Amino acid sequence: MKCPHTGAAGAADVAEADLGAGTITIDPMVQDLDGETARLRDAGVLARIELLGVPAWTVTRHAEARQLLVDPRLVKDIDAWGLWRSGVVTRAWPLIGMIDAGRSMFTVDGAEHRRLRTKTSQALTPRRLEAIRPAIEKFTDELLDHLDAARGEDGVVDLKAVFAQPLPMKVVGMLMGVDESQHAMLTRQYKAFFSMLTPQDERLSLLAELDVFYADLVREKTAHPTDDLTSALILAEEGGEPLTEEEVVGNLKAMVAAGHETTIGLILNAVRALLSHPDQLAKVLSGEVGWDAVIEETLRWDTPTTHLLMRFATEDITVGDTVVKEGEGVVISYRAIGRDTGQHGEDADAFDITRATRNRHMTFGHGPHICPGAALSRVEAAVALPALFARFPGLRLAIPDAEITKLPVMTQNDMAAFPVLLG
Numbered sequence: 168m169k170c171p172h173t174g175a176a177g178a179a180d181v182a183e184a185d186l187g188a189g190t191i192t193i194d195p196m197v198q199d200l201d202g203e204t205a206r207l208r209d210a211g212v213l214a215r216i217e218l219l220g221v222p223a224w225t226v227t228r229h230a231e232a233r234q235l236l237v238d239p240r241l242v243k244d245i246d247a248w249g250l251w252r253s254g255v256v257t258r259a260w261p262l263i264g265m266i267d268a269g270r271s272m273f274t275v276d277g278a279e280h281r282r283l284r285t286k287t288s289q290a291l292t293p294r295r296l297e298a299i300r301p302a303i304e305k306f307t308d309e310l311l312d313h314l315d316a317a318r319g320e321d322g323v324v325d326l327k328a329v330f331a332q333p334l335p336m337k338v339v340g341m342l343m344g345v346d347e348s349q350h351a352m353l354t355r356q357y358k359a360f361f362s363m364l365t366p367q368d369e370r371l372s373l374l375a376e377l378d379v380f381y382a383d384l385v386r387e388k389t390a391h392p393t394d395d396l397t398s399a400l401i402l403a404e405e406g407g408e409p410l411t412e413e414e415v416v417g418n419l420k421a422m423v424a425a426g427h428e429t430t431i432g433l434i435l436n437a438v439r440a441l442l443s444h445p446d447q448l449a450k451v452l453s454g455e456v457g458w459d460a461v462i463e464e465t466l467r468w469d470t471p472t473t474h475l476l477m478r479f480a481t482e483d484i485t486v487g488d489t490v491v492k493e494g495e496g497v498v499i500s501y502r503a504i505g506r507d508t509g510q511h512g513e514d515a516d517a518f519d520i521t522r523a524t525r526n527r528h529m530t531f532g533h534g535p536h537i538c539p540g541a542a543l544s545r546v547e548a549a550v551a552l553p554a555l556f557a558r559f560p561g562l563r564l565a566i567p568d569a570e571i572t573k574l575p576v577m578t579q580n581d582m583a584a585f586p587v588l589l590g
Contacts, residue, residue: 191206193217193474194577195219195363195575196363197574198573200502204473204502204503205516208506208507208508210227211487211489212226212227212487213227213231213486213489214503216498218262218476219260220260221250221260221262221496223495224491224495224496225497225498225499225503226498226504227503227504227507228504228507229511232499232504233533235484235499236529236532236533236534237535240481242478243275243536247480247481248266248496250494252494258371261367261370262476262578264360264370264371264374268417268421269378269413270414270417271418272539273417274417276535284539286399286400287418287539290399291539291542296542296543296546299338299342303338303547303550306334307334307555310334311555311558311559314330317329321565322565323588324586326435326585326587330555331430331431331435331585332427333350334551335427335428335429335431335434335544336350336353338427338547340423341395342395342396342426342543343395344388344397349380353380354427356373357423357428360374361428361581362574363576363577381415381416382416389401397415397419400418422540426540426543428581429471429538429579430544430547430548431471432472432579432580433547434548434552436465436580437462437548437552438552438555438562438587439564439568439571439585440461441461441556442568443518444518447519448556450521451520456521458549458552458553459549461520461552462545462549464518464520464522466505466531467505467522468506469518470501470502471544471579472501473500473577473578474499474577475498475532476578477497477498478499479496480492504530531544560590561590562587564586564587564588565587565588571585572584
């Protein structure tokens with residue numbers, strides 16, 4: 168079987184019975200995200216999906232997702248996946264790098280997960296985040312200057328390329344101790360890794376290159392530790408078990424990916440939602456509604472992460488009328504969950520910053536694997552959004568909203584570009 172747009176075999180032939188009638192194909196080119204979200208939600212609590220030829224289940228409801236995300240029978244260990252054990256799915260499958268990503272807090276469970284996650288959580292406490300807020304504000308002001316200077320002769324500038332993309336990379340780079348000279352390279356590497364247009368052999372090479380980059384960083388910080396998260400991950404607490412080089416590399420590789428991709432989406436999706444709802448933008452700019460409400464409603468309504476891959480059932484799990492069999496994979500479809508009418512009301516498809524239930528979404532997850540960078544992403548958006556509109560109150564799209572295109576990324580809600588006029 169050839170995976171579309173990759174030219175590489177992604178999985179052995181999957182029996183039609185495994186896919187079955189009613190299976191929803193997740194579009195690798197992301198041409199109709201709203202339509203796909205509606206189809207998943209309408210399919211019920213658990214929808215049968217196909218990911219580049221590979222079958223899985225996805226949960227689409229808030230309540231059931233909360234239950235599954237704390238169910239110890241669903242694990243991150245890829246060796247619990249029947250299709251992996253049987254050889255149906257191999258390293259040739261284009262999405263394998265998001266599941267078999269090396270040993271890190273993102274790929275293990277239980278006590279080992281807690282051991283690998285503890286130092287990251289300690290580095291991202293509310294007190295630490297407040298301590299780095301001045302640096303985020305400085306980066307924001309510098310990038311707003313760049314945004315102003317980058318206007319073309321027609322006045323158009325790409326808000327993503329000049330502002331929303333470099334800001335979180337600067338922040339996560341500062342936290343990890345990654346030199347700014349490496350930021351552009353990392354941005355290119357991760358963009359190519361996530362894109363469905365990248366041939367799989369190139370994607371695997373990218374992963375190997377990232378492993379080398381982070382291993383070199385770990386060795387440098389081991390020899391010359393500084394006040395950053397990489398050094399903290401390397402140095403064991405007194406009496407504690409140190410992380411291996413592989414574990415530190417795995418944590419860094421995933422944290423940089425999650426730490427900048429999520430915030431890019433949050434910032435751009437918030438700006439897009441406000442520009443397409445000028446009455447709500449007016450409420451924010453007048454102070455009637457706070458920026459925290461904008462951030463939470465954006466996270467619910469237009470989630471930065473569309474589908475989170477993947478957990479595996481270690482035994483049969485009954486969800487409503489459906490049984491997830493031992494060895495089957497479960498995807499968490501956060502965008503469909505954010506549009507759950509049972510949780511958010513019949514107007515769940517509407518963007519409404521005055522929504523009474525806006526703080527009840529779970530876009531950053533739930534349970535042990537809740538996103539460790541959730542608070543950081545919120546702080547970055549809380550600095551960036553008001554500063555952007557304060558500097559450029561006449562900000563507007565340079566093209567019709569319908570002409571904004573999505574990148575071919577199956578897991579992130581990412582735009583190719585966001586051309587604006589600054590006013």
